[in-house]
Amino acid sequence: MSGGADKRTVYERARLGERVGYGEHPALLVVDLQVGFTAPELSPVAGELGAVIAAANRLLGAARAAGAPAYFTVIAYDPQCPDDAGLWPRKGPYLRTLTVGGDLVRLDPRVERHPSDLLLVKKYASAFFGTHLAALLAARGIDTVMVTGCTTSGCVRATVVDALGYGFRPIVPREAVGDRADEPHEASLFDIDAKYGDVVSLEEALAYLARLRSVGRAAGDAAARGRVGEAAAPTAPGVKRASKS
Amino acid sequence: MSGGADKRTVYERARLGERVGYGEHPALLVVDLQVGFTAPELSPVAGELGAVIAAANRLLGAARAAGAPAYFTVIAYDPQCPDDAGLWPRKGPYLRTLTVGGDLVRLDPRVERHPSDLLLVKKYASAFFGTHLAALLAARGIDTVMVTGCTTSGCVRATVVDALGYGFRPIVPREAVGDRADEPHEASLFDIDAKYGDVVSLEEALAYLARLRSVGRAAGDAAARGRVGEAAAPTAPGVKRASKS
Amino acid sequence: MSGGADKRTVYERARLGERVGYGEHPALLVVDLQVGFTAPELSPVAGELGAVIAAANRLLGAARAAGAPAYFTVIAYDPQCPDDAGLWPRKGPYLRTLTVGGDLVRLDPRVERHPSDLLLVKKYASAFFGTHLAALLAARGIDTVMVTGCTTSGCVRATVVDALGYGFRPIVPREAVGDRADEPHEASLFDIDAKYGDVVSLEEALAYLARLRSVGRAAGDAAARGRVGEAAAPTAPGVKRASKS
Amino acid sequence: MSGGADKRTVYERARLGERVGYGEHPALLVVDLQVGFTAPELSPVAGELGAVIAAANRLLGAARAAGAPAYFTVIAYDPQCPDDAGLWPRKGPYLRTLTVGGDLVRLDPRVERHPSDLLLVKKYASAFFGTHLAALLAARGIDTVMVTGCTTSGCVRATVVDALGYGFRPIVPREAVGDRADEPHEASLFDIDAKYGDVVSLEEALAYLARLRSVGRAAGDAAARGRVGEAAAPTAPGVKRASKS
Numbered sequence: 001m002s003g004g005a006d007k008r009t010v011y012e013r014a015r016l017g018e019r020v021g022y023g024e025h026p027a028l029l030v031v032d033l034q035v036g037f038t039a040p041e042l043s044p045v046a047g048e049l050g051a052v053i054a055a056a057n058r059l060l061g062a063a064r065a066a067g068a069p070a071y072f073t074v075i076a077y078d079p080q081c082p083d084d085a086g087l088w089p090r091k092g093p094y095l096r097t098l099t100v101g102g103d104l105v106r107l108d109p110r111v112e113r114h115p116s117d118l119l120l121v122k123k124y125a126s127a128f129f130g131t132h133l134a135a136l137l138a139a140r141g142i143d144t145v146m147v148t149g150c151t152t153s154g155c156v157r158a159t160v161v162d163a164l165g166y167g168f169r170p171i172v173p174r175e176a177v178g179d180r181a182d183e184p185h186e187a188s189l190f191d192i193d194a195k196y197g198d199v200v201s202l203e204e205a206l207a208y209l210a211r212l213r214s215v216g217r218a219a220g221d222a223a224a225r226g227r228v229g230e231a232a233a234p235t236a237p238g239v240k241r242a243s244k245s
Numbered sequence: 246m247s248g249g250a251d252k253r254t255v256y257e258r259a260r261l262g263e264r265v266g267y268g269e270h271p272a273l274l275v276v277d278l279q280v281g282f283t284a285p286e287l288s289p290v291a292g293e294l295g296a297v298i299a300a301a302n303r304l305l306g307a308a309r310a311a312g313a314p315a316y317f318t319v320i321a322y323d324p325q326c327p328d329d330a331g332l333w334p335r336k337g338p339y340l341r342t343l344t345v346g347g348d349l350v351r352l353d354p355r356v357e358r359h360p361s362d363l364l365l366v367k368k369y370a371s372a373f374f375g376t377h378l379a380a381l382l383a384a385r386g387i388d389t390v391m392v393t394g395c396t397t398s399g400c401v402r403a404t405v406v407d408a409l410g411y412g413f414r415p416i417v418p419r420e421a422v423g424d425r426a427d428e429p430h431e432a433s434l435f436d437i438d439a440k441y442g443d444v445v446s447l448e449e450a451l452a453y454l455a456r457l458r459s460v461g462r463a464a465g466d467a468a469a470r471g472r473v474g475e476a477a478a479p480t481a482p483g484v485k486r487a488s489k490s
Numbered sequence: 491m492s493g494g495a496d497k498r499t500v501y502e503r504a505r506l507g508e509r510v511g512y513g514e515h516p517a518l519l520v521v522d523l524q525v526g527f528t529a530p531e532l533s534p535v536a537g538e539l540g541a542v543i544a545a546a547n548r549l550l551g552a553a554r555a556a557g558a559p560a561y562f563t564v565i566a567y568d569p570q571c572p573d574d575a576g577l578w579p580r581k582g583p584y585l586r587t588l589t590v591g592g593d594l595v596r597l598d599p600r601v602e603r604h605p606s607d608l609l610l611v612k613k614y615a616s617a618f619f620g621t622h623l624a625a626l627l628a629a630r631g632i633d634t635v636m637v638t639g640c641t642t643s644g645c646v647r648a649t650v651v652d653a654l655g656y657g658f659r660p661i662v663p664r665e666a667v668g669d670r671a672d673e674p675h676e677a678s679l680f681d682i683d684a685k686y687g688d689v690v691s692l693e694e695a696l697a698y699l700a701r702l703r704s705v706g707r708a709a710g711d712a713a714a715r716g717r718v719g720e721a722a723a724p725t726a727p728g729v730k731r732a733s734k735s
Numbered sequence: 736m737s738g739g740a741d742k743r744t745v746y747e748r749a750r751l752g753e754r755v756g757y758g759e760h761p762a763l764l765v766v767d768l769q770v771g772f773t774a775p776e777l778s779p780v781a782g783e784l785g786a787v788i789a790a791a792n793r794l795l796g797a798a799r800a801a802g803a804p805a806y807f808t809v810i811a812y813d814p815q816c817p818d819d820a821g822l823w824p825r826k827g828p829y830l831r832t833l834t835v836g837g838d839l840v841r842l843d844p845r846v847e848r849h850p851s852d853l854l855l856v857k858k859y860a861s862a863f864f865g866t867h868l869a870a871l872l873a874a875r876g877i878d879t880v881m882v883t884g885c886t887t888s889g890c891v892r893a894t895v896v897d898a899l900g901y902g903f904r905p906i907v908p909r910e911a912v913g914d915r916a917d918e919p920h921e922a923s924l925f926d927i928d929a930k931y932g933d934v935v936s937l938e939e940a941l942a943y944l945a946r947l948r949s950v951g952r953a954a955g956d957a958a959a960r961g962r963v964g965e966a967a968a969p970t971a972p973g974v975k976r977a978s979k980s
Contacts, residue, residue, distance in 0.1 A: 007916035014780040014915065020825045045749040069573070081608040083559070086622070086629035086902050090755045091930055118571040123622045124900040125930075132576070132613045132620030138383045138412030139576035153926050158896050165859040167383030167821050180749065181742035187922035191888050195826055195860075252671035259535040259670065265580045290504040314818070326853040328804070331657050331867070331874035335510045336685055363816040368867045369655040370685075377821070377858045377865030384821035398681050403651050410614040412576050425504065426497035432677035436643050440581055440615075628873045628902030657873030 007190070016194040020169045022208055023143030028063040028070040029163075030056055031127055031149030031156055033111045036075075036097065036104030038150070043104055045094045047180040049150055053110045055176035055202050056148040060112055062209035069140065070117045073127045073155075074098075076105035085123060125158035134166040144169040146205060147197070148176035153184035160197045170197025173205035252435070261439040265414045267453050268388030273308040273315040274408075275301055276372055276394030276401055278356045281320075281342065281349030283395070288349055290339045292425040294395055298355045300421035300447050301393040305357055307454035314385065315362045318372045318400075319343075321350035330368060370403035379411040389414040391450060392442070393421035398429035405442045415442025418450035497680070506684040510659045512698050513633030518553040518560040519653075520546055521617055521639030521646055523601045526565075526587065526594030528640070533594055535584045535670065539640055542668035543600045545692050546638040549666055550602055552699035559630065560607045563617045563645075564588075566595040575613060615648035624656040634659040636695060637687070638666035643674035650687045660687025663695035742925070751929040755904045757943050758878030763798040763805040764898075765791055766862055766884030766891055768846045771810075771832065771839030773885070778839055780829045780915065784885055787913035788845045790937050791883040794911055795847055797944035804875065805852045808862045808890075809833075811840035820858060860893035869901040879904040881940060882932070883911035888919035895932045905932025908940035 011017055033053060040046045063070055077084040079099040089095040098105050100121075107113055120131050127133050137145065145168040147159055156177050160170040172192055179185035193199035256262060278298060285291045308315055322329040324344035334340040343350050345366075352358055365376050372378050382390065390413040392404055401422050405415040417437055424430035438444035501507060523543060530536045553560055567574040569589040579585045588595050590611075597603055610621050617623050627635065635658040637649055646667050650660040662682055669675035683689035746752060768788060775781045798805055812819040814834035824830045833840050835856075842848055855866050862868050872880065880903040882894055891912050895905040907927055914920035928934035 005916065007918045010916040014827075015829060016780070016827050018826055018828060020822055045751070078608055080606045083626055083630050084608055086625050087755055087899055087904060090904075091753055091899070091932070092749075092751050093753060094750060116570045118568055118574055123625070125896055126900070129897070129900045130620075130622030130625060132410075134379065134383070135410055135412045135576050135613070135620060136573055138379070138388075140412075140573050141386075141388060143383075143386060154930060161860055161893050161896075162864070164822055164826070165377075165380055165861070165864045167380045167385075169822060169825075181740065181745040183742045184922065184926055187919065188926075191919055191923075195889060197826070250671065252673045255671040259582075260584060261535070261582050263581055263583060265577055290506070323853055325851045328871055328875050329853055331870050332510055332654055332659060335659075336508055336654070336687070337504075337506050338508060339505060361815045363813055363819055368870070370651055371655070374652070374655045375865075375867030375870060380821050380858070380865060381818055385818050399685060406615055406648050406651075407619070409577055409581070410616070410619045414577060426495065426500040428497045429677065429681055432674065433681075436674055436678075440644060442581070622900075624869065624873070625900055625902045628869070628878075630902075631876075631878060633873075633876060655867075655870055657870045657875075 011194050020164070020198050022171065023169050024212070025142050026063070026066075026068045026144035026146055026171070026209070026212070027137060027140070027142045028059055028068060028146045029127060029148065029159065030060070030070060030072045030111065030113070031147060031159055032073055032075055032151075033108050033149050034074040034098075034104065035106050035108055038108040043094070043097070045092075045180065047150065047178055049108075049178045050110070052148070052150065052176055052178035053108060055173065057110075057112045058202065059146065059148060059173060059176055059205060059209070062206050063146075064114075066209045066213040068209065068212070069142075070113075071133065071136070072107065072113055072117055072119045073122050073149075074105050074107065074119065075123065075155075076100045076121050077123065088124065125155045126162040127155070127159040128162035128166060129158070137166070137168055142168060144171060146171045146173065148173060150177065151179040151184075152177045153179050153188040157188045157192060160192050164196050171205060172197055172199045173202045174199055175202040176205075256439050265409070265443050267416065268414050269457070270387050271308070271311075271313045271389035271391055271416070271454070271457070272382060272385070272387045273304055273313060273391045274372060274393065274404065275305070275315060275317045275356065275358070276392060276404055277318055277320055277396070278353050278394050279319040279349065280351050280353055283353040288339070288342070290337070290425065292395065292423055294353075294423045295355070297393070297395065297421055297423035298353060300418065302355075302357045303447065304391065304393060304418060304421055304450060304454070307451050308391075309359075311454045311458040313454065313457070314387075315358075316372075316378065316381070317352065317358055317362055317364045318367050318394075319350050319352065319364065320368065320400075321345045321347075321366050322368065333369065370400045371407040372400070372404040373407035373411060374403070382411070382413055387413060389416060391416045391418065393418060395422065396424040396429075397422045398424050398433040402433045402437060405437050409441050416450060417442055417444045418447045419444055420447040421450075501684050510654070510688050512661065513659050514702070515632050516553070516556075516558045516634035516636055516661070516699070516702070517627055517630070517632045518549055518558055518636045519617060519638065519649065520550070520560060520562045520601065520603070521637060521649055522563055522565055522641070523598050523639050524564040524594065525596050525598055528598040533584070533587070535582070537640065537668055537670040539598075539668045540600070542638070542640065542666055543598060545663065545666035547600075547602045548692065549636065549638060549663060549695060549699070552696050553636075554604075556699045556703040558699065558702070559632075560603075561617075561623065561626070562597065562603055562607055562609045563612050563639075564595050564597065564609065565613065565645075566590045566611050567613065578614065615645045616652040617645065617649040618652035618656060619648070627656070627658055632658060634661060636661045636663065638663060640667065641669040641675075642667045643669050643678040647678045647682060650682050654686050661695060662687055662689045663692045664689055665692040666695075746929050755899070755933050757906065758904050759947070760877050761798070761801075761803045761879035761881055761906070761944070761947070762872055762875070762877045763794055763803055763881045764862060764883065764894065765795070765805060765807045765846065765848070766882060766894055767808055767810055767886070768843050768884050769809040769839065770841050770843055773843040778829070778832070780827070782885065782913055782915040784843075784913045785845070787883070787885065787911055788843060790908065790911035792845075792847045793937065794881065794883060794908060794940060794944070797941050798881075799849075801944045801948040803944065803947070804877075805849075806862075806868065806871070807842065807848055807852055807854045808857050808884075809840050809842065809854065810858065810890075811835045811856050812858065823859065860890045861897040862890070862894040863897035863901060864893070872901070872903055877903060879906060881906045881908065883908060885912065886914040886919075887912045888914050888923040892923045892927060895927050899931050906940060907932055907934045908937045909934055910937040911940075
């Protein structure tokens with residue numbers, strides 16, 4: 001390897017850590033802010049995430065104002081089907097406590113989800129793995145995924161890696177992600193910023209959403225796409241030619 | 246089932262076959278127009294696809310004029326690694342003849358691919374399965390996938406089903422897809438139009454691409470996206486703050 | 491194409507339609523036998539599937555006797571989040587009636603699901619698309635997927651295509667799959683048998699499961715895998731060295 | 736978060752870091768040991784990985800003796816198609832130097848690949864993302880993936896996370912993975928061992944492969960699977976009833 005050189009020196013020489021940049025159609029992703037990870041008094045794998053939740057809530061407000069959609073995830077398994085979680089509980093037996101309908105899979109009550117924010121149940125670390133999240137985002141014309149929640153070294157990081165792979169710009173507001181220990185949190189923020197997405201301040205993320213709001217170009221616009229083709233569609237052959245609802 | 250009722254009657258009652266419609270940022274996909282499927286004198290699984298190739302070439306010209314990217318696929322396997330094709334050759338032993346570097350995996354010489362059109366090597370029916378095509382399309386802001394090539398009942402259909410799933414509007418110009426027998430070709434066009442994508446005439450597809458050209462809103466625009474956020478990005482923290490190339 | 495030659499002649503010449511064959515660790519998949527597709531009096535997209543359900547139930551009994559797991563799917567969308575279904579309702583507006591918690595997404599009461607059979611909610615045609623089904627099957631050592639349910643030309647076919655791609659042998663017992671019209675049903679059985687999986691009789695499928703039972707080699711065995719390595723694992727370094735539960 | 740508690744204390748309390756354990760049918764994965772990552776004199780993102788290559792070669796020998804397949808990956812992009820790499824080069828411009836056919840995408844000449852070891856070209860960090868690796872492994876009956884190569888905090892880690900998700904037991908021999916700096920290397924080994932796979936010593940990994948060899952239960956056996964069903968398959972209906980080759 002590097003013979004002990006400081007990682008920042010090594011990475012600068014490699015020119016890692018450039019900016020992926022912001023797109024025009026962001027979505028906000030709130031990862032796993034469920035009781036099992038936010039209530040240390042109830043779960044041994046939870047952390048103190050009050051400040052993370054507060055930051056996520058500020059971003060939720062800004063996203064709504066900008067017309068950007070929000071998606072939530074929780075991890076939950078069917079308690080009657082031990083193989084629902086695959087091999088993962090072999091590494092982390094606590095996963096068996098995250099049962100559908102149980103207390104530990106409910107969103108933390110401090111999190112301000114609206115009923116129209118889609119809640120995805122996932123089985124693995126990445127919010128994209130084994131879910132239809134990539135489809136949802138592409139269908140809606142999203143180009144940027146702001147990732148919040150927990151844990152930084154687990155589900156947030158895996159989600160960021162997949163978001164980039166699926167073609168969406170990952171943005172991680174530092175104050176809006178948390179972990180159960182400081183060291184993995186900081187190590188993963190470093191790796192994410194070096195290689196997969198932009199780690200930014202909460203203020204910068206809020207300013208970006210505010211700009212979108214002012215120019216009225218948030219993701220809501222995506223709904224208006226496709227009109228050129230449709231307006232002019234002359235003679236669509238096929239089973240039925242009903243006008244589109 | 247339906248007690249023998251005509252499928253068109255049944256499907257109209259079910260209100261299947263509505264229009265998915267055109268988006269603003271199309272890509273053209275040319276599926277498996279390789280010698281192994283287009284040269285009956287060389288391959289027992291090939292069909293007479295001269296007219297299909299001609300139609301695909303017309304669409305390629307229109308797509309280039311509109312600034313829309315084109316992607317090509319071929320099926321090819323490593324002849325030294327029998328498991329490269331997984332279980333599929335058990336159903337179709339001819340797949341073993343599609344070897345990397347061999348004659349049957351070359352594009353038909355009549356197909357007008359440009360060197361800058363990406364050629365994807367795939368292993369299964371869908372152009373999305375086991376490839377990074379969904380990532381390519383989302384990263385480029387594509388919202389519509391025009392599918393051409395062969396075979397209608399095989400790789401074209403599987404590609405259309407996945408395109409819809411991944412969030413892209415599938416458009417199938419009827420003259421630009423072909424099969425090795427008429428019946429599966431027609432049956433799959435019916436199913437595609439009823440449930441997964443819009444089967445249109447070549448003329449309609451060309452007219453759509455011409456409209457895009459005139460309004461200058463083709464996929465090339467996607468390259469310009471993201472400037473709002475970037476222009477204003479104030480203080481990106483992280484490993485390195487170099488200006489984006 | 492083929493200049494009008496019969497598809498069977500063309501396909502025999504191409505040597506399509508070989509056998510994928512049975513493996514030793516099957517799973518039974520029951521696709522979309524929900525009220526919305528099985529109760530014509532309630533849903534315009536439903537078909538008369540009583541015989542299909544009876545066949546699926548016979549296979550369920552045989553699978554349980556052989557120790558093979560069963561997985562069920564339904565299509566259901568969040569009624570509060572219109573984009574949960576992506577672009578698909580543009581083709582089939584009836585999909586909007588398949589709402590989480592609604593009557594049309596309940597399994598048909600004639601279907602004999604056990605509480606320990608995992609029920610997957612899917613959003614698209616294939617049972618693998620946007621779900622963790624491939625992970626479930628691989629983690630359990632499954633090598634064969636017997637596909638039942640509806641519709642043959644829709645979700646059954648898409649599931650078969652993906653099953654083969656993900657490395658599982660697709661087996662389709664003819665009497666246990668159905669569609670809303672005969673023609674697409676037969677056309678897809680032909681295509682599936684020619685290219686993606688083995689279409690077999692219900693009796694053959696039952697006989698296969700009975701053989702597995704007698705030799706005690708059903709998927710249940712998979713649970714016993716891994717003991718060689720584990721028994722001898724000497725000194726696992728890492729965070730914790732607790733013996734595996 | 737944890738108020739500064741040591742991560743080992745926090746993780747032990749959470750009972751993270753249990754053993755995923757070994758299966759019976761391993762595959763060896765050699766990730767990205769290409770010149771661009773192993774020759775610091777040629778590439779600013781490379782590290783000194785001679786010891787890692789030596790360890791990987793020892794594992795390759797042991798895997799071959801045990802009949803376990805080996806798969807190799809390299810990252811390579813089409814230099815004529817800038818969007819082949821999607822958004823990733825925005826974070827790491829060096830990725831643009833990894834061009835198909837170029838020197839930096841060749842395997843390091845010290846790596847002992849056999850021509851029959853499949854070489855996968857990937858576009859993103861995980862060896863599973865946008866490739867057919869999961870299909871290859873499932874089709875062959877693999878249950879365990881031993882991951883070697885580089886970089887620990889990048890492609891190795893992402894591959895391990897996906898391997899677990901897809902249902903394969905990830906095993907990481909510590910001496911056979913490397914990175915361009917020590918700190919990310921150690922941080923990712925900690926996270927992997929805590930949450931996704933077993934980090935073991937090279938000697939333990941070699942001993943596991945040697946045991947498999949002695950009991951003759953390596954992955955090669957998988958080729959023999961399926962005979963129960965096939966031997967007895969009575970009357971397979973369909974297009975063609977040819978005996979399986």
